[in-house]
Structure formats: structure tokens, C-alpha cells
Amino acid sequence: MTHTAAARPAARPSRAATRRGRRPGRRRERAWAYLMIAPTTIGLSVFYLWPIAQTFYDSFTSSGPFGGSTWAGTANYAALAQEPTVGQAVVNTFLYTAIQLAGIPLAVLVAALLNQKGLRGRSVYRVLYFLPVVTMPVAVAMLWRWMYDGNYGLVNYLLSTVGIHGPHWASDPDIALYSLAAIGLWMSLGYNMVIFLAGLQGVPTEFYEAARMDGAGPVRIFLRITVPMLSPNIFFVTILTVINSLQMFDLAYMMMSTPGSAAGAANPALPKVRSITYLFFQKAFIEHDIGFGAAVAFVLVGFIVLVTFVQFRLQKRWVHYV
Amino acid sequence: MSETQPRSRAPRHLAQSVATHTVLIAGAVLMVGPFLWEVVTALKPFAETTQLPPTLLPHHWEWSNFSKVFESLPFGRMFLNTVLMTAGRTAAQVVFCAMAGYAFARMRFRGSALLFGLFLSVLMVPALVFLIPQYEIIQSLGWLNSLQGLIVPGMFSAFGTFLLRQFFMALPHDVEEAARLDGANPWQIFWRIALPLARPGLLALTILTALWSWNDLMYPLVINTDPQKMTLSAGLATLQGEHFTDYSVLMAGSLMATAPMIVAFVLLQRHFIQGIAFTGSKG
Structure with a gap:
């Protein structure tokens, strides 16, 4: 008052x-x-x-079979450390992420090729490489499922014309994760390329000319000028790639399961493909073990925070801000 | 010397150009080939898709695959739902994120650092984690199987707030300062001065939000189970359940669901590419 x-x-x-x-x-x-x-x-x-x-x-509760939950302390976290599916999911997720990271140099290379002075058809290439980025992931998964089909898929047909009998790309446990990772690379190449291309356009052309005058070849120019000048963009794309890849779900879900039926009931490759988010989905949504699923999810959040923090720490060593 | 230089350069230049185009064309075939196969498959009768060796072009052009999609899904309705969801989320997100991003970038208020940190934490958490609680909230609001259920949570974005905050921070202060001295209030400064200057940032967020909304799968799939209220991506997922191995119908459906975004991209490619490039420079 x-x-x-x-x-x-x-x-x-x-x-x-x-x-x-x-x-x-x-x-x-x-x-x-x-x-x-x-x-x-x-x-x-x-x-x-x-x-x-x-x-x-x-994540600190345990859910009863008919709903309702009771406080469970750290029991879920203790249980997940014991469960082999969790360890396998961590391995799958990090392997997938590592492969996605390997796609970054590829995108830098494509961007460097596209950035060459006087290149004809640059905008056409840019559009074509970018198409997968604007395509619905559900449709992408469906399309590749068809491409990967062991009997009638295009991939195996093309291989058969050179005498190779191709495997079942999406359901062979030893291969499926790599098949999936290849789709991930296919989907993200255009996005990363566009970011690198924009970064390259900010590099003064004198740098290239000076290097050429000094007699540097294309490989040397790429490693000594292109890569360091792009390092802030590479850093950004790396952070994004790691966060996105560690959270990979839609692709695995669409490739591995039939929507409407129990997840992955049909696909023998599931254990070797199941990402951490997929495991969360399976526990929380299919098996209704929300407590355990939540614990799995927060282990992933821990990984993401940790890896991102380490990357920011390491950036001083290799990222050059002009 | 001056004569030999250009002559020896030309073939080298040509060789380099041929090599570049060879690599780029090979890459382009890898990127576009699957789409062409999608189109071809969508036009084949089912029997022809399971024929070995596969036919490159359909022997028999089967247009009925598209009508089968219409029989399985209320496609027009789903298309409309997706358009409305995308438009609603995008319009609201751009306005709200611009407001919040500007406040975080330019205005001092208590708790701003803490709040911003909390927002950023949202980016570290997989989208799937929000799903069960979001479902419960939407259910308690009575919004299951409704348009507002699809739109409302997508109207807010930590990413968008972050993106636009970065953009506003990079804008020069002086114009705003001048307006302040002329007696404009913070809202007028934001709306009349800062917002028009932020057009590239707003465009980038518009494009990314529209793209992500259009393609969003899990949230719409869980919230709206009534086919009349579904989005295209959710509809496509259910189509896969129905025609599990009939790839000619599945490819026809995929084609129909993805075509609008691809057409938008081809028409607005410069904006799309600028928008994406922009996010990379401001990260």
C-alpha cells in the first residue's frame, strides 16, 4: 500500500x-x-x-503395469548399467555419429569444387545436392527401404550387373547400421555443403591467388587455405552433426518397424541398429516402462552435454576466427 | 614466356574442369537417382516392381497407384492439415522468437541469463523426450485430434529464439539509439526499426520452421490418430503399414507428400539456400 x-x-x-x-x-x-x-x-x-x-x-520412479508409479531412487540407472541392450544402443549411436562426422570432409570437398571460379552449372548442382534436405524423412526412409530391398531393390540389381550378389541391406545385422548411416550422409550432404559454400564465399580470392603464385597445388591450397578459413563453419556443422546424430530416431524407426505393429518385430537387424532414442521409444512407448525409458533418455542427454562441452573446449586448438 | 603460359594453361584448365564436372555429376547422380527411381516405381504396376531384371521405364504405365493413395488416405484433408499446421507454427514462431530474441539481445532484465540458459537446455534434449508429457498436456486441454493440438507447441522455439538473438546482437545500435532519443518506446523500436533490419534472419527462421513442420513425424503421429486430422508425414507412415510391400503405391504416396515442399524449394531456392547458409554463419 x-x-x-x-x-x-x-x-x-x-x-x-x-x-x-x-x-x-x-x-x-x-x-x-x-x-x-x-x-x-x-x-x-x-x-x-x-x-x-x-x-x-x-527416471527416478518405476511404473506399475496398470499405470501409476512409485519412487525408485536410482534403481533405473543401476538397472540400465546392467542391461546389454543399453550398451549396444550406445555403441550403435556413437558408431552412427562417427560415420556422420566422416561426411563433413566430403561436404567441404564438394563445396570447394563448387566454389571454383567460373564453374558452369553451379546453381544446378546446388539444387540437385540439396534435394534430399527438403524431402520428408518418412519418404526418404521409404524410398531407401525400397532401394535396399534384397530381392527387387535397385542397389542389388546394379550390383548384380557387375556380378556381385548384394546382401539384404536393411535387415542384415552386420550391415544395416551402415546402410542407415549412408542414408544419413545422403540426407545431410546438401545442408552441410550449403553452409560451407557460404563460408567459402567469404574467403578473399587474393588468398587463393597468392597461394597459386607461390606454386601451391590444389590439394595444398585445399588443406592450407580452404580448411583453416572454413574452420568456424566446420566447427558449427560438427556441433550440429553430433547433436543430431546422437538423437537419431526417425530414420531407424521407419526403416526398422512397421508403424502400427510392435516396434521392430520383424527386423532381425534391430539390435545392431537400435539407437539410444529408439531404445527410449521402445521402453517408454511400447513396453510402457516409462521410468527406465526416461533414465535411458537422460543418459543420452548427459552424453550430448558432455560431447558438446568437450567440443567447445577443443575449438581453441583448431578453429581460426578471422 | 608470355606466349607459352596461356597455352600450357588452357589444357590443364580444361583437364581440371573435366575432372571437376565428372566428380560433381557422379555425385549428382547419387543424389538424384533415388528420386528418379521413386518416380519410375510410382508409375509401375505392382507386378512389374517385383520383376527381375527390373524394367528401367514402366512397360505399362500404371496411373492408378495415385488413386490407390487417395483410396487409402484422405489425402486432400491431410494436405490441408499440413499446410495449416505449417503456416500456423511458422507465423507464430517467427513473431514470438523475434520478440524474445530481441529482448535477450538488447534489453536488460532480471533473470535474463538464467532464462536464456534454460531455453538453450531444450536444444540438448531429444525431441522424443517431450512427447509423453506433451501428449498428456494436449489431452488435458482436450486438444487431441485437433488442429490447435498440432500447432500450439510448435509455436515456440528455443532454436529460433537463439538464432534471432544472435542476429539482433550483430545489428548496429545507432539507429535504435536515435529512435530512443526521439521518444519511441521499446516496442516501437523493435517493431518499426529492428524487425525490418532483421529480415534475413526472419527469412531463415521462416524457411527452417516451415521445412521442419512440414516434415515433422512423431509428434503429429502421436497427437492426431484420426485420419481426418492427420498430417501428410503421419499419413505416409500409416500408408506404409497398409501397403507394406506394395512399393508402387508407397512411392506414389511419397511423391505426392514430398512434391509440394520440393516445388516450393525449386521456386524459392535462392531464399532456401540463403536461409540455411545464414544459420551456419550465425551459429
């Missing part, structure tokens, strides 16, 4: 004095700031932050 009474008269005269005095302007600005962040803050809190908190809480 006294507070408002005191604030009112003080606010009035100062309104005219905003230009001189700072504090009331500040307060008004703060009010505007809260208004402007309000929609996003409320929305993210309700639909994202609250779910994170709830799932984190769930």
Missing part, C-alpha cells in the same frame, strides 16, 4: 525527465522486456521445460 503510494507520485514527474534520469526508463524497458519474452517463456515452459522436468522425475 505504502509502496504503491510512494511509487505513483515518483513516477509521474520522472516521466518527463526520462531523458535525464535513467531509472524510470529502465523500469519501463524491463516491463516491455518481460512482455516480449512472455509468449516464448510461457510456451517453452509448458511444452518443453516442464516435460524435461517431468521426464527427469520419471
Whole structure:
């Protein structure tokens, strides 16, 4: 009461004095700031932050067969350390991620080729390489499932014309993860290439000319100029690739399971393909073991935070900001 | 010397150009080949897809694969749902993220660092983790199998807020300062001055949000189970359940579901590419 009474008269005269005095302007600005962040803050809190908190809480509970849950302490985390499917899922996820990282040099190379002075058809190539990026992942998975078909797929047909009897790419346990990773590379090449191409366009052409004058060949120019100049972009793409690959799900889900039936009931390659998010999905959505699933999810979050942190730590050693 | 230089260079230049195009064309075939195979398959009768050796072009052009998709799915309805979901999410997200991004970039308020850190933590968590609680929230709001259920959670984005904050931070201060001295309030400065300057950032977010919404799978699949309320990607997933091995129908459906985004991309390619390139430079 006294507070408002005191604030009112003080606010009035100062309104005219905003230009001189700072504090009331500040307060008004703060009010505007809260208004402007309000929609996003409320929305993210309700639909994202609250779910994170709830799932984190769930990871310390065990769910009964008919719903309802009881506090379980760290039992889920202890249990997942014992479960072999978890270890295998971690291996699968990191292997997939490593292969996706190997795609980055490929994208740099394509961008460097496209960036050559006077190259004809640059924009056509750019569009063609970019097409998979704008294609629905569901459709991509379906298309590759068909391409990979052991009997009638195009891949095996093409191999058979040179006398190779191809395997069942999507259901052979020793191969399926690599087949999946190949699709991941196919889908992300265009995206990464566009980012690198933009980065390359910021490199002054004098750098290349000077190097050429010194007699440097294309390989040397690529390694000594292109790569260091692109290092901030490479860093960005690496961070993004790691986060996305560690969370890989849609592709595995569409390749491995028939929607509508139990996940992966049919595919013998599932154990060797199952990513951490897939395991979460299977535990939480199919087996209704939400507590265990949540624990699996937070182990993944731990990995993501850790790997991203390490990358930011290491960036000083190799990223050159101009 | 000056005569030999160009002459010895020309063939080398030509050789290099041939090598470049050979590599790039080989790559392009790998990138586009699967799509061509998709089109060819969509036009074959089922029997022809399981024929060895496969036919390169359909012997018999089977247009009915497309009508089979219409029989299995309320395709027009799903298309409309997807358009509305994409438009609703994108419009709201761009406005809300711009507001929040500007506030984080330019305005001082208590708790701003903590709040921003919390927002960023959302980016570290797999989307799947949100799904069960989101389902429960949508259910308690009575929004299952509704358009608002599809749209509302997608109206807010930690990524978009981050992206636009980075962009606003890179803008010069002086114009805004001048407007402030002229007595404009923070909203007017944001809306009339900062927002028009931020057009490239807004464009980038628009394109990325539209693309991700159009292609979003798990959330729509879980929230709306009524085919009349489904999106195209969810519809496609159910089509796979129905025509599990009939790839001619599946390819026809895929083609129909992906074509609008591909057409949009080809028409607006410059904006798409600038938008994506932009996210890479501001990361």
C-alpha cells in the first residue's frame, strides 16, 4: 500500500525527465522486456521445460503395469548399467555419429569444387545436392527401404550387373547400421555443403591467388587455405552433426518397424541398429516402462552435454576466427 | 614466356574442369537417382516392381497407384492439415522468437541469463523426450485430434529464439539509439526499426520452421490418430503399414507428400539456400 503510494507520485514527474534520469526508463524497458519474452517463456515452459522436468522425475520412479508409479531412487540407472541392450544402443549411436562426422570432409570437398571460379552449372548442382534436405524423412526412409530391398531393390540389381550378389541391406545385422548411416550422409550432404559454400564465399580470392603464385597445388591450397578459413563453419556443422546424430530416431524407426505393429518385430537387424532414442521409444512407448525409458533418455542427454562441452573446449586448438 | 603460359594453361584448365564436372555429376547422380527411381516405381504396376531384371521405364504405365493413395488416405484433408499446421507454427514462431530474441539481445532484465540458459537446455534434449508429457498436456486441454493440438507447441522455439538473438546482437545500435532519443518506446523500436533490419534472419527462421513442420513425424503421429486430422508425414507412415510391400503405391504416396515442399524449394531456392547458409554463419 505504502509502496504503491510512494511509487505513483515518483513516477509521474520522472516521466518527463526520462531523458535525464535513467531509472524510470529502465523500469519501463524491463516491463516491455518481460512482455516480449512472455509468449516464448510461457510456451517453452509448458511444452518443453516442464516435460524435461517431468521426464527427469520419471527416471527416478518405476511404473506399475496398470499405470501409476512409485519412487525408485536410482534403481533405473543401476538397472540400465546392467542391461546389454543399453550398451549396444550406445555403441550403435556413437558408431552412427562417427560415420556422420566422416561426411563433413566430403561436404567441404564438394563445396570447394563448387566454389571454383567460373564453374558452369553451379546453381544446378546446388539444387540437385540439396534435394534430399527438403524431402520428408518418412519418404526418404521409404524410398531407401525400397532401394535396399534384397530381392527387387535397385542397389542389388546394379550390383548384380557387375556380378556381385548384394546382401539384404536393411535387415542384415552386420550391415544395416551402415546402410542407415549412408542414408544419413545422403540426407545431410546438401545442408552441410550449403553452409560451407557460404563460408567459402567469404574467403578473399587474393588468398587463393597468392597461394597459386607461390606454386601451391590444389590439394595444398585445399588443406592450407580452404580448411583453416572454413574452420568456424566446420566447427558449427560438427556441433550440429553430433547433436543430431546422437538423437537419431526417425530414420531407424521407419526403416526398422512397421508403424502400427510392435516396434521392430520383424527386423532381425534391430539390435545392431537400435539407437539410444529408439531404445527410449521402445521402453517408454511400447513396453510402457516409462521410468527406465526416461533414465535411458537422460543418459543420452548427459552424453550430448558432455560431447558438446568437450567440443567447445577443443575449438581453441583448431578453429581460426578471422 | 608470355606466349607459352596461356597455352600450357588452357589444357590443364580444361583437364581440371573435366575432372571437376565428372566428380560433381557422379555425385549428382547419387543424389538424384533415388528420386528418379521413386518416380519410375510410382508409375509401375505392382507386378512389374517385383520383376527381375527390373524394367528401367514402366512397360505399362500404371496411373492408378495415385488413386490407390487417395483410396487409402484422405489425402486432400491431410494436405490441408499440413499446410495449416505449417503456416500456423511458422507465423507464430517467427513473431514470438523475434520478440524474445530481441529482448535477450538488447534489453536488460532480471533473470535474463538464467532464462536464456534454460531455453538453450531444450536444444540438448531429444525431441522424443517431450512427447509423453506433451501428449498428456494436449489431452488435458482436450486438444487431441485437433488442429490447435498440432500447432500450439510448435509455436515456440528455443532454436529460433537463439538464432534471432544472435542476429539482433550483430545489428548496429545507432539507429535504435536515435529512435530512443526521439521518444519511441521499446516496442516501437523493435517493431518499426529492428524487425525490418532483421529480415534475413526472419527469412531463415521462416524457411527452417516451415521445412521442419512440414516434415515433422512423431509428434503429429502421436497427437492426431484420426485420419481426418492427420498430417501428410503421419499419413505416409500409416500408408506404409497398409501397403507394406506394395512399393508402387508407397512411392506414389511419397511423391505426392514430398512434391509440394520440393516445388516450393525449386521456386524459392535462392531464399532456401540463403536461409540455411545464414544459420551456419550465425551459429
